[in-house]
Amino acid sequence: xxxxxxxxxxTGKMKIKAEGKIMLYGTKRLPDTVLEEHIKLKVxxxxxxxxxxxxxxxxxxNGQAVEKKTITRQHTIELGxxxxxxxxxxxxxxxxxxxxxxxxxxxxxxxxxxxxxxQIAERRFNTLRSMTGLITMAAIALSVTTGERNKWYIILYGxxxxxxxxxxxxxxxxxxxxxxxxQELGRNFQRNYTCPHCGHFLGNQSYDILxxxxxxxxxxxxFIH
Ligand SMILES: [Zn+2]
Numbered sequence: 001x002x003x004x005x006x007x008x009x010x011t012g013k014m015k016i017k018a019e020g021k022i023m024l025y026g027t028k029r030l031p032d033t034v035l036e037e038h039i040k041l042k043v044x045x046x047x048x049x050x051x052x053x054x055x056x057x058x059x060x061x062n063g064q065a066v067e068k069k070t071i072t073r074q075h076t077i078e079l080g081x082x083x084x085x086x087x088x089x090x091x092x093x094x095x096x097x098x099x100x101x102x103x104x105x106x107x108x109x110x111x112x113x114x115x116x117x118x119q120i121a122e123r124r125f126n127t128l129r130s131m132t133g134l135i136t137m138a139a140i141a142l143s144v145t146t147g148e149r150n151k152w153y154i155i156l157y158g159x160x161x162x163x164x165x166x167x168x169x170x171x172x173x174x175x176x177x178x179x180x181x182x183q184e185l186g187r188n189f190q191r192n193y194t195c196p197h198c199g200h201f202l203g204n205q206s207y208d209i210l211x212x213x214x215x216x217x218x219x220x221x222x223f224i225h
Pocket of ligand 1: 195196197198199200216217218219220221
């Protein structure tokens with residue numbers, strides 16, 4: 001696909017010509033130093049080839065005057081001597097925008113590992129709590145096998161009571177801690193695991209799934225990974 005970009009003679013607005021169609025973009029008038037056919041973009045699969053169409057006119061890519069250059073949407077294009085900044089959004093329909101999602105990989109991995117740590121903390125706590133029951137059972141078993149309530153029975157039973165009390169107090173204190181941590185983790189994750197282009201939360205899907213989906217389901221921006 002070839003896209004011609006320049007300044008519309010009558011309105012002064014940005015003119016985009018592609019696939020036999022002419023489109024005017026924006027409300028601003030472009031400076032006279034932007035020609036009617038100023039640049040040509042040749043779009044093929046993953047590459048965009050820019051060409052400055054008139055030797056007497058200037059086109060800048062990332063601040064440097066160029067005649068021909070392979071570019072991406074991450075490059076800054078300026079047209080004419082007045083360095084009129086070209087707005088890539090003008091081409092959203094012709095060349096879908098792209099966004100780098102690589103930073104999201106670390107965010108997902110951290111979220112996942114913290115989630116697992118919380119689960120482990122919960123399980124560990126439950127295991128410890130079940131010890132109280134084990135001690136009580138040992139005390140009962142002892143009294144059954146020896147047929148009398150000897151000092152071990154009393155010690156074990158005492159231990160069971162002490163442990164029960166400790167776990168009761170601890171679970172009372174901890175009961176809000178883990179859910180609180182979980183909530184905080186979820187909130188942070190929702191704030192950070194977002195599309196870099198539109199800022200929409202990308203949901204509880206792993207980084208690998210994002211890579212497979214290939215684009216943001218809200219703004220259709222293509223993911224670079
Ligand atoms: Zn998006």
